[in-house]
Amino acid sequence: MLSKxxxxxxxxxxxxxxxxxxxxxxxxxxxxGIKAPLQVYRALDKLVEIxxxxxIESRNSFVAxxxxxxxxxxxTAFSICESxxxxxxxxDNKLSKYLKSFQNKAxxxxxxxxxxxxxxxxxxSVK
Amino acid sequence: MLSKxxxxxxxxxxxxxxxxxxxxxxxxxxxxGIKAPLQVYRALDKLVEIxxxxxIESRNSFVAxxxxxxxxxxxTAFSICESxxxxxxxxDNKLSKYLKSFQNKAxxxxxxxxxxxxxxxxxxSVK
DNA sequence: TTAATTATTGTTATATTATAACATTATGTA
DNA sequence: TACATAATGTTATAATATAACAATAATTAA
Numbered sequence: 280m281l282s283k284x285x286x287x288x289x290x291x292x293x294x295x296x297x298x299x300x301x302x303x304x305x306x307x308x309x310x311x312g313i314k315a316p317l318q319v320y321r322a323l324d325k326l327v328e329i330x331x332x333x334x335i336e337s338r339n340s341f342v343a344x345x346x347x348x349x350x351x352x353x354x355t356a357f358s359i360c361e362s363x364x365x366x367x368x369x370x371d372n373k374l375s376k377y378l379k380s381f382q383n384k385a386x387x388x389x390x391x392x393x394x395x396x397x398x399x400x401x402x403x404s405v406k
Numbered sequence: 407m408l409s410k411x412x413x414x415x416x417x418x419x420x421x422x423x424x425x426x427x428x429x430x431x432x433x434x435x436x437x438x439g440i441k442a443p444l445q446v447y448r449a450l451d452k453l454v455e456i457x458x459x460x461x462i463e464s465r466n467s468f469v470a471x472x473x474x475x476x477x478x479x480x481x482t483a484f485s486i487c488e489s490x491x492x493x494x495x496x497x498d499n500k501l502s503k504y505l506k507s508f509q510n511k512a513x514x515x516x517x518x519x520x521x522x523x524x525x526x527x528x529x530x531s532v533k
Numbered sequence: 534t535t536a537a538t539t540a541t542t543g544t545t546a547t548a549t550t551a552t553a554a555c556a557t558t559a560t561g562t563a
Numbered sequence: 564t565a566c567a568t569a570a571t572g573t574t575a576t577a578a579t580a581t582a583a584c585a586a587t588a589a590t591t592a593a
């Protein structure tokens with residue numbers, strides 16, 4: 280169950296068709312009484328933790344999870360268009376199986392991964 | 407050929423055994439006459455571009471490239487210990503082959519990827 | 534159902550990370 | 564030389580994120 284602020288902020292992120300930044304969220308929710316960055320960041324932290332949203336690390340922005348496979352944000356993959364900045368979550372069972380089973384030679388036990396692919400989306404590559 | 411500032415900053419990063427942040431680099435190079443953040447960021451941008459260093463996106467920090475396989479920073483993978491924050495670059499031919507050949511269903515042509523694994527390193531997992 | 538605990542909220546201030554804009558100097562190249 | 568390109572220096576400021584403290588709401592255990 281999401282709290283009031285968490286719900287407000289999740290709704291904004293879900294409605295946005297593109298990744299959205301913390302301060303842009305803040306701007307959008309000020310009319311709803313959320314006035315301070317920290318209120319936004321706290322909700323974001325929680326939403327990331329429970330897997331409702333993901334952070335696109337290379338862009339400092341947030342998207343709603345579109346994928347039932349990335350259990351609680353433990354395994355995420357995105358494609359990012361370097362021209363239009365469109366981001367989409369990759370849902371590919373072979374890929375996620377491969378990465379989950381990947382074990383580094385150093386013997387580290389992985390709990391989580393994040394993968395970001397960069398290139399040109401279909402639209403931008405014909406331009 | 408690296409320029410003066412690029413060389414100074416690359417040397418700092420290479421000597422550091424751990425990822426280092428921009429303002430920590432700035433602090434380290436002030437005695438060498440580099441006074442402003444922008445001087446550091448410009449050198450960092452260039453060093454990333456030519457593949458001498460990589461940015462650890464989830465940590466906003468930088469490491470020297472240890473891997474001849476990530477041609478000009480196009481294909482990078484790291485393991486990150488969530489306890490001690492040790493970062494090491496993963497050099498695994500099968501992994502990089504797999505990811506380079508990965509093509510998203512959306513038809514995007516990838517030019518680059520960055521993968522970050524999180525977990526506990528050997529040392530931290532026995533603690 | 535009270536008491537204790539934990540999660541959430543509100544608020545101000547501040548820390549951290551990064552870039553804009555402009556002027557100058559150095560380096561490479563036709 | 565003249566031209567182009569890359570690198571530098573500098574001031575100011577933008578953008579991203581957290582510290583610290585106080586209050587309130589929700590959950591759980593006795």
